[in-house]
Amino acid sequence: MNEASRRYAAVSGGFVATVLLVVLVLSLIVGAGEGIQYTLDSLAYGSLFAVMALGLALLFNVMGLMNFAYGELIMAGAYVMYFTRSWGWLGMILMTVLVVTILSLLMELIAFRPVRDASPVVLLVTSFAVSYGIQQLAWTDVFGLAHRFDSTIGTGPQKGVEPYPWLTNQFDVGGVLVSRLEIATFIVTGVLLVGLTLLLKKTTLGIQLRASSEDFRMAQLTGVRANWVISAAFGITGVLAGAVAILYILRTGAVAPDIGQGPLFVAFVGGVIGGLGSLGGAALGGFVLGAIINALSATLPITLKSHTQLFAFLVVIAILVLVPNGLVSIRGDAVKRLWRRVRRSPAPAEGAA
C-alpha cells in the first residue's frame, strides 16, 4: 500500500470509526432511538468542523500560516447574515459567501503578503494581530455594529439571525427527529469535501496547491506563481469559511464580535489531533472533535454540561498521547496489529501463573 493510499485508508477509516463509535456510545448512554438522533446531530456538528479545519490546514500547508483570523471570517459572515436576513435565504447565502471570500482575499493582500517570507513566528503574530484587529473593529462603533449589538455585551438579550422555521423544525423519520438544517449540513459539507478533493486531485490549480504545500520554494522554481497559488488558497478558505458561517449561525443564531473564537479553537485543536500536515487528517480531526463535543453536551448530566470542553479536551490529550503525530499517522493495519497483540498477550500471563 503506498503512502497516498495509506492516508486515504486512514482518513476514511477514521470517519467510519468515529461514526460507529458515536452511535455505539450514545446508544449505550441514552438508548438506541435517541442515540441515533444524537449521533446524527453530532455528526452534522462534526462535519462543520471538518470543513473549517480543512481551511486552516490548507493555509498551514501552502504557506506555513496558522491563520487565527479565520474565526473572524466566521464572525464577518454572521454579521452579513444579520444584515441580509431580510433579502431571502438565497440572497443572504450568496452575499455571505461573497463578503467572507473577499475579506479572506483582502487579509492575504494587506496583512499576509508583505510578511510572506518572514519567519513562522512573524506569521503567527500577524495572524493574531489581524484576528484581534478585526474583532476590535467589530466592537467599536464603526459600521454601527457595536451600537446595534450593545445588548450582547453584559447581561442584555443576545441579538442574532432569526431562524428559518422550515429549516430548523424537526420532523419524524422512523422514530428519529431530523431537521432540514441537519440534512443540509451533511449535503453542503459533503459536497465541499468531495469538491475540494476533486479540485486538489484533478485540476492544475489543485496539483499546484499540493506541490506548494509540500515544497513551496521548489514549486516557484517550476513556474508556479506564488501570488496566484496563495490567493487561491485564501479564496478557497474564504468560501469554506462562508459556508461554515452560514451553517453554524443558522444553527446557533447568535451574533457577536467574538462569535468566531469558539469554532476556531475547536477546528484548530481538531486539526492538530488529526494531523495539520495532511488535509484529510485535519478534516478528520475537526470532525472527531466536533462530534465528541456535541455528543458530550447532549449526554452529560446537567451539572456537568458547562464542563463539556473539559471532558472533550481530556479526550484530545488521550489521543495526542496515543498518536502524537495525529490520527492520520495511524497505519491502515492498526486494528490487525492490535488484534494480534491482544491474542498474543494471554500466553505469557498463563505461563507466569
Add this chain to the structure above:
Amino acid sequence: MLRLIDVSVHYGRVAAVNDLTLEVNQGELVGLIGHNGAGKSTTLWTITGVQRPSAGQITFEGRSVVGVSPDGILRRGIALVPENRRIFSRLSVGENLHIGTSARRDRRAAQADVKRMCERFPVLGSLYDRQGSKLSGGEQQQLAIARALLARPRLLLLDEPTLGLAPLIVDQVFEILQELKEEGVTILLVEQNAARTIEVADRTYVMRSGGRIQFQGTADELASMGDFETAYIGLAETA
C-alpha cells in the same frame, strides 16, 4: 547568454560568493566545479532569484534578472534541476511532470511534451502513476531533469545531478547531459565529479572557497595548467 559580473552573495556577514564573474554562451555546456561549501549552489540559487546578490550584476539575454522572483526567472527561460532532486514526493510522476509545465501557456503543446518526455525517459512513462517518494534515486533524477525541461528553458542549470547515485546511474546522467548538449540545450552544470564534468563540458570554471574563480578553460586548457590538478585535488582534500 548568461553573465554574472562581480557578483557577491552574503549570508549575514559571511560572504558565500565573492566578486564572481562567469559567462555562459548560447549552446554551451559550462561546468562549475569546486569542493563543498565553495559557493556553487549559492551561485545557482542567486541566478534563479532565490538568493539576492549583495553586489554585482546578473543578466540573461541582455536583461538584468536581479530582483526577479523565482517563477519570473523561469518564465524568462532559466530552469533549475536542484541538488537532491527535490521532486514532489507526495505527487505522482505524471503530476510532477504536469507541474513542470506550469509556466507555459500553450497547454496542448505542453501536454504533447509530457508525452514526448515519457518516451524520452521510458522509465517515467512506465511509472507515470507511481508516487514520487517510491522512485529510486536515478528515477528521481530523470524526473527532475524532465520536469525542468518541460518548461522549455533556454538555459538549464543542474546542481550536482549525480550526487548520491550509483556509478551506473551516474553514467546514465552524463549520457543524458551529452544528449541535451547535442540537441543544443545551453547548460550550466555544477558538479563535484571534476573529471567527468571537464570531459563533457565545453568550458569549466573551478571555484575555490569563498566563491572566487581560481581557474577556467576548456579541458585541454585546464590540462595544460600545471598546477590545476594539484590545486584542485588539494582543494578537494581540504574539503
